[in-house]
Amino acid sequence: MRILILGGTRFIGKKILNNLLDSSNEIWVISRRKFSIKNKIIFLNMERNNGINALKDKEFDLTIDFIAYEEKDIANIYNKINSKRYILISTTWITRLWEGKVGDEFKLINNNNLHLSEVTKKYLIGKYQCEKHLLKLIERGFNAKIIRFPIVLGNGDHTRRLDFYIERIMDNEPIIQIKDHNNKVQIACLNNLSNAFIEWINICEKYPINIWEALPNNGLTSRELIKSMAISLNREIEFIDIPKIKLEENLPEFLILEPFWKEKNLDISKTNIYKYIKLEPKSFYDCTFANKVIEQTDLRKKEINYFAKYL
Numbered sequence: 001m002r003i004l005i006l007g008g009t010r011f012i013g014k015k016i017l018n019n020l021l022d023s024s025n026e027i028w029v030i031s032r033r034k035f036s037i038k039n040k041i042i043f044l045n046m047e048r049n050n051g052i053n054a055l056k057d058k059e060f061d062l063t064i065d066f067i068a069y070e071e072k073d074i075a076n077i078y079n080k081i082n083s084k085r086y087i088l089i090s091t092t093w094i095t096r097l098w099e100g101k102v103g104d105e106f107k108l109i110n111n112n113n114l115h116l117s118e119v120t121k122k123y124l125i126g127k128y129q130c131e132k133h134l135l136k137l138i139e140r141g142f143n144a145k146i147i148r149f150p151i152v153l154g155n156g157d158h159t160r161r162l163d164f165y166i167e168r169i170m171d172n173e174p175i176i177q178i179k180d181h182n183n184k185v186q187i188a189c190l191n192n193l194s195n196a197f198i199e200w201i202n203i204c205e206k207y208p209i210n211i212w213e214a215l216p217n218n219g220l221t222s223r224e225l226i227k228s229m230a231i232s233l234n235r236e237i238e239f240i241d242i243p244k245i246k247l248e249e250n251l252p253e254f255l256i257l258e259p260f261w262k263e264k265n266l267d268i269s270k271t272n273i274y275k276y277i278k279l280e281p282k283s284f285y286d287c288t289f290a291n292k293v294i295e296q297t298d299l300r301k302k303e304i305n306y307f308a309k310y311l
Contacts (some may be wrong), residue, residue, distance in 0.1 A: 004173065005030070007067035011190070015191070021040055056081065063086045068127075071130060083192045088144065097117065109207065138210055145210060147212045150187065151260075161259045174240045183264070184263070200276065
């Protein structure tokens, strides 16, 4: 099978790419990032659109797209790449843009109420627009699927999202928790999710489902996650519960930059890939965190100064 991968040279994408190499596939990769080329990979070190233009006369059995961030990215694929199947990698975080617990409701809410950084907000709105445009093309006969990945943890995580907590665990100062907010973070295990995705590719064509999700069945509260990290780092920690309204008044940056408090608990729906494959989902892996002191950020300094006023 001839497969085109757009992006996919880091973390979950790289793991999936390596899994695909284990078979008899011929793999083409477009990425602006340098990548160590292995056998069976034809690598185009180009920007997305330049790579697509270079391949417009090629035929592919499957295209997996990790780097579609705007509606025009979907249109460009549809118009220029001759692929029998197309898979858009999206994110379960997209549901932060609307109310409700089901992933396909599409009820947008006021952007000012999201407590998201401008970068994250732009990313999610872009993915939302990609999904909407792709669904229109599917109605016109384009053979495509959307799959939303959750937060993924594992070796090689380039996002460094857990550094937010490591910084706070290692400085021996109290850690803020949002009072009366005890949602669970539905985190996937890198190896488990990449294996599940490969299995899903082989069976998803059998089902008339356009938007899929890859959520584990359960997760951890942020407090449980931090405790787990602290144990691994051999540290004692103290939590301070502060009402969200107080943080909005005095430390609004915390609500924007804290990685997981905004995580919605999504119901496991009929579109969850684990309902259709033989693999059991794993939500969190037994990892050892790097015992390192991270340079104290301006936000952390504000938190420490605020503790004396709040307590």
